[in-house]
Amino acid sequence: MTVETQNGGAGAPTIRLRAEFEGARVEEVLGTLERELVGLKPVKTRIREIASLLVIERARQKLALTSETPTLHMSFTGNPGTGKTTVALRMADLLHRLGFVRRGHLVSVTRDDLVGQYIGHTAPKTKEILKKAMGGVLFIDEAYYLYRPENERDYGQESIEILLQVMETQRDDLVVILAGYGDRMERFFESNPGFRSRIGHHVDFPDYTEAELLQIAELMLRGTNFRFSPAAREAFVAYIAARMKQPLFSNARSIRNALGRARLRQANRLMGDLDRDLDAEDLMTLDAPDITASRVFRMAGEQARSFSAGDGPPEGAKREPAGPPRAPSSADRARDGAAV
Amino acid sequence: MRITQGCFSFLPDLTDEQIRAQVQYCLDKGWAVSFEFTEDPHPRNTYWDMWGLPMFDLRDAAGVMKELADCRRVYGDRYIRLCGFDSSHGWESVRISFLVNRPREEPGFRLDRQEAAGRSVRYSTHAYVADRPEGQRYT
Numbered sequence: 064m065t066v067e068t069q070n071g072g073a074g075a076p077t078i079r080l081r082a083e084f085e086g087a088r089v090e091e092v093l094g095t096l097e098r099e100l101v102g103l104k105p106v107k108t109r110i111r112e113i114a115s116l117l118v119i120e121r122a123r124q125k126l127a128l129t130s131e132t133p134t135l136h137m138s139f140t141g142n143p144g145t146g147k148t149t150v151a152l153r154m155a156d157l158l159h160r161l162g163f164v165r166r167g168h169l170v171s172v173t174r175d176d177l178v179g180q181y182i183g184h185t186a187p188k189t190k191e192i193l194k195k196a197m198g199g200v201l202f203i204d205e206a207y208y209l210y211r212p213e214n215e216r217d218y219g220q221e222s223i224e225i226l227l228q229v230m231e232t233q234r235d236d237l238v239v240i241l242a243g244y245g246d247r248m249e250r251f252f253e254s255n256p257g258f259r260s261r262i263g264h265h266v267d268f269p270d271y272t273e274a275e276l277l278q279i280a281e282l283m284l285r286g287t288n289f290r291f292s293p294a295a296r297e298a299f300v301a302y303i304a305a306r307m308k309q310p311l312f313s314n315a316r317s318i319r320n321a322l323g324r325a326r327l328r329q330a331n332r333l334m335g336d337l338d339r340d341l342d343a344e345d346l347m348t349l350d351a352p353d354i355t356a357s358r359v360f361r362m363a364g365e366q367a368r369s370f371s372a373g374d375g376p377p378e379g380a381k382r383e384p385a386g387p388p389r390a391p392s393s394a395d396r397a398r399d400g401a402a403v
Numbered sequence: 404m405r406i407t408q409g410c411f412s413f414l415p416d417l418t419d420e421q422i423r424a425q426v427q428y429c430l431d432k433g434w435a436v437s438f439e440f441t442e443d444p445h446p447r448n449t450y451w452d453m454w455g456l457p458m459f460d461l462r463d464a465a466g467v468m469k470e471l472a473d474c475r476r477v478y479g480d481r482y483i484r485l486c487g488f489d490s491s492h493g494w495e496s497v498r499i500s501f502l503v504n505r506p507r508e509e510p511g512f513r514l515d516r517q518e519a520a521g522r523s524v525r526y527s528t529h530a531y532v533a534d535r536p537e538g539q540r541y542t
Contacts (some may be wrong), residue, residue: 168461190460194470198463236465 068324078122086123087160089114096153100146101282102275109266110154115163132235134263135163138206138252141268144314147242148202150268155200155239164238166198174208179223185218189225197236207251227257260307271314276303280318284349289326294351302354305363320356328353404511406444406507409501410486419468422485422503426464429487435459435461437486440478442540444530454478457488471503480541496537506541528538 069139084090093114096107105368116133123129134157152169159167176192203209207224211217230239241248241258245267252259271279277300284290289362291299302321306312329349333341411417417425418460429436436458439451454474458467466511483504486497510531532540 165465168462187455193460194458194466195460197461197465197469233465233469236463 076126079116080122083122084118087118088161089118089157089160092153092157092160096150099282099283100149102271103146103150103268106146106150106266106268109264110150110157113264114157114161117158117163121161121193129315132163134234134261135238136230136262137238137240137264137266138248138258138262139240139266139268140248141242141244141246141315142270144316144318145268146315147268149205150266151200151202151240151242155238158238163235164199165236168199168236168241169202170196170199171202171204173204174219175211177203177226178218180218182218185348186225189222189387193229193237194227197233198236200240202240204241207243207244207247210255212254214255223255223258224356227261230261273300273303273307276307276318279315281320283319283322289322289347289349292348295349295354297355298351302357302359306359309359309362321359322349324357325349325353328356404509406446406505406509407502408446408481410499411501416505417501417503422471423464423468425499425501426485428469429499430464430467431490432487432489432498434487434489436459436461438471438474438483438503439486440474440483440504442481442537443533444482444512445528445533451482451484453475455487459490472502475504479504482506508541532542 093107093111120129137154137196139151140149148171151171153167155164155167158164170192172192177185179188180244184319202241209223210221211219226239229237241262243251277296280299280303281291302363306317306321324347332350332353333339333345407413426436437456438454440454441448441451446473455470458470461467471485473485481504482502484500485503487499489496489498512528515527515529517527519525
């Protein structure tokens with residue numbers, strides 16, 4: 064639509080990049096990415112670069128300078144809850160708008176969806192998923208589980224072979240995004256060099272900082288018409304700090320779960336007094352006790368105690384039930400948590 | 404004798420490009436596309452062999468076209484038809500069906516007349532290829 068012949072010059076066709084860029088409404092996707100995703104600076108920069116590359120690639124195609132589809136398969140590495148799936152969804156949209164995939168839907172799968180349980184089960188299963196993903200993006204979460212070197216009869220290898228073949232031969236029908244933890248993906252690529260060479264873009268997702276996690280929490284709450292009271296906000300800052308030190312911390316996903324539990328406690332707290340007249344404000348506000356009742360603070364407190372004073376665990380455990388009635392004790396714990 | 408049946412039977416055979424467009428139409432409607440093949444061209448032969456299962460939940464015709472290519476590679480010398488099955492309540496049946504492949508040569512039919520009681524005559528159509536055993540009819 065933007066290939067036009069310049070009337071002045073030698074008649075060489077030119078392309079107006081702005082029209083190209085705005086015609087595909089790329090900025091819209093990049094804008095939502097910028098707005099809805101907190102932090103992730105390197106990822107956003109990288110996606111912007113990829114988008115520029117694709118716009119230029121499309122311009123080149125229009126002038127018949129290239130006919131090949133560029134390698135669009137990607138690998139997203141990063142810790143759990145750092146937004147890999149969300150970005151993949153946006154990526155599908157972006158690729159669709161630029162015309163590199165026809166439908167722009169995302170099919171998200173794990174090992175279970177691709178690998179069968181008995182001989183001859185894997186190929187049809189993998190092919191079915193591939194057929195569903197045609198015209199869109201196939202997102203393979205925790206891709207390294209496909210390859211199990213410890214079991215040589217594992218069917219994962221069969222699935223990998225089919226995937227590799229389709230990734231190579233049907234590049235204009237399907238884009239594959241592999242996702243998983245950084246170090247394990249690295250090992251996966253080492254043992255499957257075919258994958259590495261077929262993947263055009265490696266994007267690394269950094270962990271969120273505490274401030275970003277708080278921002279994410281507030282964004283999530285705003286989306287569901289909730290908010291923190293000032294005290295609760297403070298408690299949540301302490302919560303994040305304590306939670307990050309504990310094992311199995313999965314960034315934004317942990318935050319979402321924590322908020323879910325806080326809402327549970329808020330509901331419970333409100334139900335505690337049935338005769339009270341509630342207004343919208345009450346129903347929207349998460350208060351400090353809703354946060355500080357969390358198990359995370361107790362565990363953090365125990366950790367700190369056993370580390371610092373050399374208190375035996377039995378004593379530390381005894382201290383819990385002996386505490387004064389609920390609300391003050393949890394407020395204490397909040398201070399405990401903040402101190403950690 | 405060129406066999407025709409189903410949708411578009413009055414048109415020349417569809418090209419792959421046209422088949423793809425029809426498949427995309429089916430998928431956009433939410434129908435499940437499947438392929439069936441047979442060696443017996445008799446018009447009353449309703450139940451054909453299935454090529455794999457009906458493909459539910461597809462979004463793009465590329466997957467279906469790949470399946471068609473696979474089916475043609477194996478049964479390229481037979482009749483292959485495409486069916487679009489609508490699973491929505493109240494329909495639950497095939498909404499579209501047309502031939503996407505046919506043997507290179509179609510010998511056609513012979514008309515058999517059988518003299519029955521009195522002067523009545525019974526007619527039946529008999530495909531020439533049906534005389535050969537299955538699997539060797541179009542080789």
